[in-house]
Amino acid sequence: DSGVTQTPKHLITATGQRVTLRCSPRSGDLSVYWYQQSLDQGLQFLIQYYNGEERAKGNILERFSAQQFPDLHSELNLSSLELGDSALYFCASSVGDRNTDTQYFGPGTRLTVL
């Protein structure tokens, strides 16, 4: 158990809908990262937050947004969902925001868009 929790574990929804994925980092970690794992794209970095502020952005679609709250948990919002958004979404956390800080991953949320 990495100490990173994600809810829900599974999510099934329809095209055009909006969903929210939640992540709680390990105790003491200030950085949260979101990754998407799909069959065609592999594991891709989406976005990073550090202590409530956006730090880095990857290949995140405009329909997707994230935030980190004062208690350090983070939410990833996915809207106007398309079939191609079906994927496993991982959250990771690290103690700081340096590239030398090890990232620990949560169990993921599997999103299925029908």
Added chain:
Amino acid sequence: GEDVEQSLFLSVREGDSSVINCTYTDSSSTYLYWYKQEPGAGLQLLTYIFSNMDMKQDQRLTVLLNKKDKHLSLRIADTQTGDSAIYFCAESSSNTGKLIFGQGTTLQVKP
């Protein structure tokens, strides 16, 4: 650019050694990581190596880094059926905290 490449599949017999290879492009990467993903599970950090090291050993795992060739390998000694999983190599971006992952190598261990 940043890119990480791995072979997609490796099959070994139980008790043999497994060697999973990875190449990366960002020469300024500070840390290189190996993660393991079992079916239906998340990513488990196995080990990592700092870019100024050549080798790191951790029980049955040995990581070798050839910085000149930008080649990383993970050796698993005495491979067991429980080692069957997908193994991901990742480099940390030089200017952000993001990880750049390879495609993953599926390790199949035959009894």
